Amino acid sequence: MALYIYNSLTKRKEAIPPAKExxxxxxxxxxxxxxxxxxIGHARSLYVFDVIRRYLKFSGYNMNFVRNITxxxxxIINRANELKKxxxxxxxxxxxxxxxxxxxLGIAKADIEPxxxxxxxxxxxxxxxxxxKDYAYEIGGDVYFSVRQFKNYGKLSHQSIDQMKEATRIDAxxxxxxxxxxxxxxxxxxxxxxxxSPWGQGRPGWHIECSCMSMKFLKTxxxxxxxxxxxxxxxxxENEIAQSEALTGKPxxxxxxxxxxxxxxxxxxxxxxxxxxxxxDVLKKYPVDTLKMFFLASHYASPIDYSEEKxxxxxxxxxxxxxxxxxxAGLIQDETIEGCNADFIERAEISFTKAMDDDFNTPQALAAxxxxxxxxxxxxxxxxxxxxxxxxxxxxxxxxxxxxxEVFGLFTKxxxxxxxxxxxxxxxxxxxxxxxxDFKRSDEIRALLQAQGVVVEDTKEGQTWRWA
Numbered sequence: 001m002a003l004y005i006y007n008s009l010t011k012r013k014e015a016i017p018p019a020k021e022x023x024x025x026x027x028x029x030x031x032x033x034x035x036x037x038x039x040i041g042h043a044r045s046l047y048v049f050d051v052i053r054r055y056l057k058f059s060g061y062n063m064n065f066v067r068n069i070t071x072x073x074x075x076i077i078n079r080a081n082e083l084k085k086x087x088x089x090x091x092x093x094x095x096x097x098x099x100x101x102x103x104x105l106g107i108a109k110a111d112i113e114p115x116x117x118x119x120x121x122x123x124x125x126x127x128x129x130x131x132x133k134d135y136a137y138e139i140g141g142d143v144y145f146s147v148r149q150f151k152n153y154g155k156l157s158h159q160s161i162d163q164m165k166e167a168t169r170i171d172a173x174x175x176x177x178x179x180x181x182x183x184x185x186x187x188x189x190x191x192x193x194x195x196x197s198p199w200g201q202g203r204p205g206w207h208i209e210c211s212c213m214s215m216k217f218l219k220t221x222x223x224x225x226x227x228x229x230x231x232x233x234x235x236x237x238e239n240e241i242a243q244s245e246a247l248t249g250k251p252x253x254x255x256x257x258x259x260x261x262x263x264x265x266x267x268x269x270x271x272x273x274x275x276x277x278x279x280x281d282v283l284k285k286y287p288v289d290t291l292k293m294f295f296l297a298s299h300y301a302s303p304i305d306y307s308e309e310k311x312x313x314x315x316x317x318x319x320x321x322x323x324x325x326x327x328x329a330g331l332i333q334d335e336t337i338e339g340c341n342a343d344f345i346e347r348a349e350i351s352f353t354k355a356m357d358d359d360f361n362t363p364q365a366l367a368a369x370x371x372x373x374x375x376x377x378x379x380x381x382x383x384x385x386x387x388x389x390x391x392x393x394x395x396x397x398x399x400x401x402x403x404x405x406e407v408f409g410l411f412t413k414x415x416x417x418x419x420x421x422x423x424x425x426x427x428x429x430x431x432x433x434x435x436x437x438d439f440k441r442s443d444e445i446r447a448l449l450q451a452q453g454v455v456v457e458d459t460k461e462g463q464t465w466r467w468a
Contacts, residue, residue, distance in 0.1 A: 023061065285452065
C-alpha cells in the first residue's frame with residue numbers, strides 16, 4: 001500500500017513515491033524562535049514531526065531532516081530589552097533550554113539545526129537576486145518583497161491578495177508599494193544587532209531565513225516535505241513560497257504538512273491568562289510517555305485541547321501496555337525463546353501500517369495496538385495449552401514494543417529512581433485515606449499517581465508502589 005500525505009497546498013491526500021523509488025526524503029520544519037522557553041504547543045509540534053520522521057525511516061526511507069532556529073527577530077530584541085540583557089545572552093539561554101527540553105522529551109535533534117545569524121550572507125545574496133529580478137525593492141535601508149509581482153501569491157492559503165488584505169492586520173508603512181509587501185531586510189535602529197549589507201546595517205526579515213537555510217542545507221530548490229504549524233500557513237509559509245519560487249522558478253516544496261494548534265481548557269495559551277505551560281512544567285507532573293500518549297490520541301492535523309483530565313486519561317491508557325508487559329515478563333522464563341506469529345498479531349500489524357500510511361493517523365494506529373493488547377491478554381488467559389504459548393506471547397509483546405519504541409518513541413527513557421516530593425505527598429495522602437476507609441479518595445489519588453507513572457498496589461503489608 002502507498003503512503004499518503006495530506007498536502008495543504010493541493011488540499012488532498014497524495015501518495016509519495018515508495019522507498020525503492022525515492023530512497024531519501026528531504027524534509028524541513030520551522031523551528032523555535034529563541035526568545036522564551038518552549039511550551040507544550042511547541043512540544044506537540046516537535047513530537048508530531050518526530051513521529052512522522054520516525055515512521056518514514058521505519059518504512060525504509062533515508063531522512064535528511066533540517067529544522068531551523070530563529071536567533072534574531074523582533075521578539076528576541078524586545079525580550080532582551082525587557083530583561084536588560086544582550087540579545088546573544090537571551091538567545092543562548094533559550095537555545096540551551098530548548099535542547100534540554102528535546103532531551104527530556106526523548107526527541108532527537110534534526111540532522112541539521114542551522115541558526116539564522118550563521119547564514120546571513122546567503123540571505124543577502126538571495127535578496128540581491130530578487131531585487132535584480134524586480135521582485136523586491138529597497139526603501140531607506142529596508143527591502144520589501146513585491147507580492148503583486150509574484151502571480152501565484154496566495155496559492156497555499158487559497159486566498160486572493162485582496163482577501164488577505166481584508167483579513168489581516170498589517171503594520172502600516174506608507175513607503176511600501178502595497179500593504180501586503182513583506183520585509184526581506186530590516187534597517188537596524190540604534191543599539192540593535194545588525195549586519196552589513198548593500199542597503200546598510202540591518203538584519204534579515206523572519207521569512208527569508210527559512211527559504212535560504214532549507215534550500216542550502218537540503219541541497220535542493222524543491223523540498224520533498226515542508227512542515228510547520230497551521231498558524232504559519234499565512235503569512236510565513238506563503239511568503240516562503242513567493243520569495244523562493246520567484247528566485248528559482250521551481251516549486252519550493254512538493255508536500256506541505258501542517259499540524260493543528262493546541263489550546264488549554266478551550267482557551268488559547270497566553271501568559272496574560274495564566275495558562276502558559278512550559279515543557280518543564282508538564283514534565284514535573286507527568287511522565288513524558290503520558291504526554292506523548294495524549295498527543296497521539298489526536299490526528300496531527302486536528303486541533304487539540306489540553307486539560308488535566310485528558311492527560312490523566314492518557315496516563316491510564318498507557319497503563320494497559322505496562323500491565324501486559326509485566327504479565328508477559330512473568331510468563332516468559334526462557335531468555336532464548338524466539339517469537340512465533342499468530343493471526344491476531346498479523347491483524348494488528350496490518351491495521352497499524354494501514355493507519356500510519358493514511359496520513360500518519362496515530363489515533364487509528366493506537367487503536368490497532370490496544371486491540372493487540374486486548375487480544376494478547378485474551379490469549380494469555382484462554383490459550384494456555386497452545387504448544388506455541390510462550391512464543392506467541394513473546395512475539396505479541398515484541399511487536400508492541402517495536403511499534404511503540406521505533407515509531408512513537410515510547411518507553412525509550414529509563415524511569416526516575418527517586419520520587420518527586422509532590423508524588424511522595426500523594427502516596428502519604430492515599431495511605432491516610434485508606435486508613436480512614438475513605439476509598440473514594442484513595443481511588444482518586446491512585447488515578448493521579450497512575451497518570452504520573454506510579455503504579456500503586458495494596459498488599460497485606462500495606463501500600464507499595466513501583467514505576468510504570
